[in-house]
Amino acid sequence: MMNHIRIRSLIVSLAVCLLAAMNVSAQQGIKRIVSLNGAVTEIVCALGFENALVGVDVTSTYPASMKQVAKVGHNRNISAEPVLALQPDLILATDNFIQPAVIEQFKNVGVRTVLMKQEFSVAGTKKLITEVAAALKVPEKGAALVKQLDREQQALQIKPQPKKVLFIYARGAGTMMVAGKETPLDKIIALAGAQNAATGFNDFKPLTPEALVTANPDVILMFDDGLKSMGGVDGLLKVQGIAQTTAGKQKKVIVMDGQLLTGFGPRVIQAVQELAGKLNS
Known part of the structure; x- marks a missing residue:
């Protein structure tokens, strides 16, 4: 009799474990x-x-x-x-x-x-x-x-500042784009308390010397691998128009990891803090 009770108890226990496992499986x-x-x-x-x-x-x-x-x-x-x-x-x-x-x-x-x-x-x-x-x-x-x-x-404590920031996407001097309104860069620059230097257009457009003169950024923002593809700050300054901007004259170039800067994932506040800190340094 005791054996029957033990077997029945074991069967019930196994059934409970199986149901729990199935529930976890259904959930995850x-x-x-x-x-x-x-x-x-x-x-x-x-x-x-x-x-x-x-x-x-x-x-x-x-x-x-x-x-x-x-x-x-x-x-x-x-x-x-x-x-x-x-x-x-x-x-x-x-x-x-x-x-x-x-x-x-x-x-x-x-x-x-x-x-x-x-x-x-x-x-x-x-x-x-x-x-x-x-x-x-x-x-x-x-x-x-x-x-x-x-x-x-x-x-998060961000103080608005009048700095104009121009984001440049680069894959060497042959591929250079600037980020306008309604881009992740435009949004993250605003969250960091600064202003996008590129106005009057949405999305991305090719970088031109005329656009650089018009924007005249205080700061140039780039992905770290983008600046590397240009040969660093010295290589960037050789691009026509860069050296004539306020950012170029002061060699004010900020680099950040691309996915952190534009991903808007769980690290978005970290990205805002990092960008704001670099803008203020």
Whole structure:
């Protein structure tokens, strides 16, 4: 009789464990994730799913462990084949770059695809965190990460300053663009308390000597690898028009990591602090 009771108790215990395991699996049972946005990748990692990432786009440079994860291309020109070759059970992307035809291919083969809108603001980052957490079925972890961001934002002290900042995207002297309004650079410069020196246009446009004279920035802002591609500050000063600006005369050039500066992921407040600190130094 005692043996029957023990066996029954064991069966009940096993059933409870199995149900608990199934519940965890149902909640978190996402085994293979492909992320097609650097900020989304950071959020996925911050929510504890770093090990589930089997593929990322090339903007996914943080955390450093992403160097070991398969790259599927730049989010501006993703094709379906390399993504699907990784056999994901979840694809996460933002709607600003991925072609609708590619999204359709993902859905046609039955892969769960979650497309989110990325807004380049602190509020937009919080919304993105909430949406990624919902896709991963861990809303409570998303809420905790948003609260952490709230605390960082409340502790942030930024004083507005009259400095005009011009962001230059460079891949050597042959490829140089400036960031206008409605770009992540425009938004982060404003959050750091300064002004975008490029006005009168949205998005990016090629750098010209005339535009430099018109903008006359106090500070030039660049990605660290962008300035490196120019041969450092000395190489940048050889570009026609740069040396004639206030920034050029004072050799005031700020460099930052590209994904930190423009990602608007969980490190957005850190990015604002770093940029504001460099503007004030």
